[in-house]
Amino acid sequence: MVRITPRSTDEVSTTGWWWQPAEGWNWVTPGGVQPRQAAPAGYPAPGLNQNSLVGRFNAFSSFEVMQNQRCLQVGTFGTFDLRINDPQDWDNFGAWNIDVKVYRNQVLDGGFEGQRGQSISSPWLTEGASSKVIATAPSGSHSGSRFAIISNGGQGWNALVQPIPVRPNTEYEVIGFFKFHPNSRVNTAFFGVRLPGVWPPKESHFGSDSSGLYQRINVRFKSADNTSVTLFAGFWGVNSPEFMQIDDIIVLSA
Numbered sequence: 001m002v003r004i005t006p007r008s009t010d011e012v013s014t015t016g017w018w019w020q021p022a023e024g025w026n027w028v029t030p031g032g033v034q035p036r037q038a039a040p041a042g043y044p045a046p047g048l049n050q051n052s053l054v055g056r057f058n059a060f061s062s063f064e065v066m067q068n069q070r071c072l073q074v075g076t077f078g079t080f081d082l083r084i085n086d087p088q089d090w091d092n093f094g095a096w097n098i099d100v101k102v103y104r105n106q107v108l109d110g111g112f113e114g115q116r117g118q119s120i121s122s123p124w125l126t127e128g129a130s131s132k133v134i135a136t137a138p139s140g141s142h143s144g145s146r147f148a149i150i151s152n153g154g155q156g157w158n159a160l161v162q163p164i165p166v167r168p169n170t171e172y173e174v175i176g177f178f179k180f181h182p183n184s185r186v187n188t189a190f191f192g193v194r195l196p197g198v199w200p201p202k203e204s205h206f207g208s209d210s211s212g213l214y215q216r217i218n219v220r221f222k223s224a225d226n227t228s229v230t231l232f233a234g235f236w237g238v239n240s241p242e243f244m245q246i247d248d249i250i251v252l253s254a
């Protein structure tokens with residue numbers, strides 16, 4: 001996982017000769033020219049703001065870094081390209097400092113695409129007596145073609161869990177996607193992490209929202225002095241046959 005953070009006030013002069021003092025009118029920050037002007041054909045990224053910091057990654061179309069500060073999971077690998085949206089950059093001077101941070105995703109097989117059978121297998125573990133299965137149906141998954149289903153017909157706890165490594169004294173965010181049948185009565189689902197010796201867990205409490213769509217659930221936690229925590233997602237039975245679909249669980253350092 002990669003996070004790109006430009007220093008938004010750094011400036012580059014986009015025209016002139018290097019021996020000249022800055023003229024002051026042609027300095028741009030990574031946001032590009034103000035007011036915005038869509039770059040015409042011939043620019044590295046036509047349609048995006050002129051002289052802005054643009055990124056390109058494999059087959060994804062170019063994007064303006066300052067307009068896309070959210071986190072995306074793209075599920076591919078390749079070469080990331082960052083540059084100024086300026087067709088003639090040999091005469092530029094100044095610099096934009098850009099922090100590029102690379103994170104390891106602590107969760108293994110969070111999208112369940114690595115699960116090959118119907119039963120839950122490593123690195124996922126299960127808790128509780130009701131059945132937990134892997135379903136293969138692109139239409140039912142949040143992404144990819146596989147997802148997990150936890151069933152629960154009684155009153156007990158049924159869950160998927162995975163121990164994950166963490167850096168001590170680091171803040172993390174756990175994100176996952178959960179879906180219930182529109183008629184589901186589940187209001188007893190929990191998603192989060194257990195830290196050794198700490199109760200209750202750092203968790204989000206949620207349930208069916210009757211939409212029948214995937215809900216994004218997140219929770220933040222601080223690792224304290226731990227190097228391992230246990231990720232969990234499950235629900236307490238409500239004495240009727242209930243199901244919860246799970247997909248795309250990730251942990252990001254905040």
Ligand SMILES: [Ca+2]
Nearest residue numbers: 111143144146
């Ligand atoms: Ca999936």
